[in-house]
Amino acid sequence: MTQASAPSPAPSPAKSDPLRANSRRRIAEQLPDATLIKWLRDMFLIREFENRTAQAYQQAKIGGFCHLYTGQEAVAVGTIKALQPDDPIVHAYRDHGHALARGMDPRACMAEMFGRATGCAKGKGGSMHMFDKPHWFFGGHGIVGAQTPLGTGLAFAAKYECEVLGKSLPNPGVLDGQPPKKKVALAFLGDGALNQGALHEAMNLAGLYSIPVIYIVENNGYSMGTAIQRGTTMAHDLMAKARAYGIEGRVIDAFDIMELYDHFKPLVDACRDEQRPAFVDLKTYRYLGHSMSDPQKYRTKEEVDQFKAKDSIDCLAAYLMGDRIDAAGKPALSQDQFQEMQEEVRALVRDSVEFAENSPVPDPAELYSDVFVNPQPNLSPTAEYVKGAKNPLL
Ligand SMILES: Cc1ncc(C[n+]2csc(CCOP(=O)(O)OP(=O)(O)O)c2C)c(N)n1
Numbered sequence: 424m425t426q427a428s429a430p431s432p433a434p435s436p437a438k439s440d441p442l443r444a445n446s447r448r449r450i451a452e453q454l455p456d457a458t459l460i461k462w463l464r465d466m467f468l469i470r471e472f473e474n475r476t477a478q479a480y481q482q483a484k485i486g487g488f489c490h491l492y493t494g495q496e497a498v499a500v501g502t503i504k505a506l507q508p509d510d511p512i513v514h515a516y517r518d519h520g521h522a523l524a525r526g527m528d529p530r531a532c533m534a535e536m537f538g539r540a541t542g543c544a545k546g547k548g549g550s551m552h553m554f555d556k557p558h559w560f561f562g563g564h565g566i567v568g569a570q571t572p573l574g575t576g577l578a579f580a581a582k583y584e585c586e587v588l589g590k591s592l593p594n595p596g597v598l599d600g601q602p603p604k605k606k607v608a609l610a611f612l613g614d615g616a617l618n619q620g621a622l623h624e625a626m627n628l629a630g631l632y633s634i635p636v637i638y639i640v641e642n643n644g645y646s647m648g649t650a651i652q653r654g655t656t657m658a659h660d661l662m663a664k665a666r667a668y669g670i671e672g673r674v675i676d677a678f679d680i681m682e683l684y685d686h687f688k689p690l691v692d693a694c695r696d697e698q699r700p701a702f703v704d705l706k707t708y709r710y711l712g713h714s715m716s717d718p719q720k721y722r723t724k725e726e727v728d729q730f731k732a733k734d735s736i737d738c739l740a741a742y743l744m745g746d747r748i749d750a751a752g753k754p755a756l757s758q759d760q761f762q763e764m765q766e767e768v769r770a771l772v773r774d775s776v777e778f779a780e781n782s783p784v785p786d787p788a789e790l791y792s793d794v795f796v797n798p799q800p801n802l803s804p805t806a807e808y809v810k811g812a813k814n815p816l817l
């Protein structure tokens with residue numbers, strides 16, 4: 424069988440790069456200790472949350488599909504911290520980390536996985552459907568690539584509010600009632616979504632109408648068990664796909680959160696300012712299987728270990744406790760402070776599990792609420808909508 428794309432090597436761990444030193448120097452100058460310490464804490468929260476999720480899954484307390492984010496934490500934290508709090512975000516199904524990085528209460532996130540009424544989607548979505556409107560987090564989507572047109576639509580809506588409605592109405596914010604302003608939407612996708620038609624239709628419109636959406640490819644090298652170069656053309660130069668739609672972007676090493684932020688933040692600012700799209704190929708890696716059941720025959724333990732040696736959390740912790748020192752030689756973070764941080768996070772995650780366990784399951788009457796198609800109108804609180812009397816869309 425022939426392949427159209429040039430052969431591309433298996434994913435390789437980030438090489439030491441002189442540019443990284445420049446990134447660190449810029450970030451060190453721009454950002455205070457407290458900000459970097461918060462990044463570390465947020466990445467550690469995701470790691471710990473996923474550990475406890477795995478445990479609860481093995482104990483059959485969580486059911487359904489469940490995909491852990493362990494290893495990719497720097498992507499969610501480093502990109503989302505570059506946003507304004509009301510910039511919209513959409514994601515695929517490996518979404519717990521993004522929800523937490525965006526500020527979702529860990530209790531609501533864990534309870535959702537436990538299928539409890541206190542979950543962020545009232546326990547009806549589960550692991551793949553985290554949703555948090557106050558934080559402008561619009562899912563959590565299970566169909567590969569399906570979220571990318573939604574992200575494009577959210578960006579289009581924000582641009583339309585700002586450029587069209589904003590000129591004619593005094594306070595027209597449709598989604599939040601706030602005066603419109605320039606926004607950027609993030610549409611996260613996996614490398615496996617690169618070949619979905621939905622993505623290409625969305626990118627075409629984004630290029631055509633200059634829509635301020637950033638397509639973030641979390642390129643962890645695999646789509647389930649298929650290595651990227653086996654299933655995707657131009658795997659060695661994904662930017663070619665964006666260039667075809669007139670969209671600019673860049674490749675960023677996403678193992679080092681400081682380097683990621685250093686390159687990503689200016690891109691967000693430019694897309695906001697110029698109201699235009701972008702596309703980024705973020706090199707990352709997942710440490711665990713695709714989902715909870717994955718024998719991982721498609722890769723070796725040595726390959727995984729090579730990436731673990733570049734762990735984002737270890738790297739930032741080492742920087743804060745070693746390299747980043749003040750004039751008196753004191754590190755930005757002491758061993759004791761790091762210990763305290765870990766204990767605080769562990770307690771928070773334990774609390775989220777207890778909260779989920781002690782929460783009620785959804786009322787059966789909820790079964791047909793908040794759904795588009797109601798096969799049982801007589802059993803549903805939305806019955807009147809279905810009969811047409813109160814349908815807000817008619
Ligand atoms: C349209 C569609 N096709 C197939 C699937 C089955 N599926 C679920 S996850 C997945 C792999 C996606 O990999 P990638 O986008 O790289 O994300 P990652 O799991 O690496 O985060 C596939 C094929 C699906 N959910 N939707």
Ligand SMILES: [Mg+2]
Nearest residue numbers: 613614645646
């Ligand atoms: Mg992937």
